Amino acid sequence: MRLNEITFTDALPVDGYGPGFFRVGGEVHEGALLIWDRGxxxxxxxxxxxxxxxxxxxxxxxxxxxxxxxxxxxxxxRDRLEEAGLGVEAMNSPSACRTYNVLLSEGRRVALAALPV
Structure with missing residues (x-):
């Protein structure tokens, strides 16, 4: 299989997740996570x-x-975010991580706020 390198913005993708944690840029983050291009x-x-x-x-x-x-x-x-012009999509955390990573790889201005599984 041919793999193409993906270039991300300054934001790091979610590498993995498990009970009570997320792994971002190779580092484990315990508990709920907020990630975007500013950290x-x-x-x-x-x-x-x-x-x-x-x-x-x-x-x-x-x-x-x-x-x-x-x-x-x-x-x-939801009302406060949408009134402010901020799109918001709720889904289970595994799906949110995958969707965030895909849009991040496209250079989109996205953020992830996720509760652990």
Whole structure:
């Protein structure tokens, strides 16, 4: 199989995940994760609206990983993000990681906020 090298922005892709952790750039991150081209950080989960709102103007869409199962975002969170012009897509965390990596490889302005599986 022929493999092509993918060039990412300054943001690192998610290399892997497991019970309670994510691996980004070869380093393990315990707990909920927020990652975008300006770095990575702990994320306070679905109640942490302000952290996600701080990305206005820097990203076009945030992929929200809701853990092992897909769950709806709290309505007030979705409304605030969409009113601010920020796209938001909720899905289970494995799907959110994969989708984030694909769009990141295309050079898109994306972020990932994910709860561990």
């Amino acid at each position: 990575r950080a702990d994320w306070g989960g679905l109640e942490d609206h302000e952290t996600l709102l701080s990305m206005i103007g820097f990203v076009d869409v945030i992929f929200v990983g809701t853990g092992a199962e897909t769950a709806h975002l709290p309505k007030d969170l």
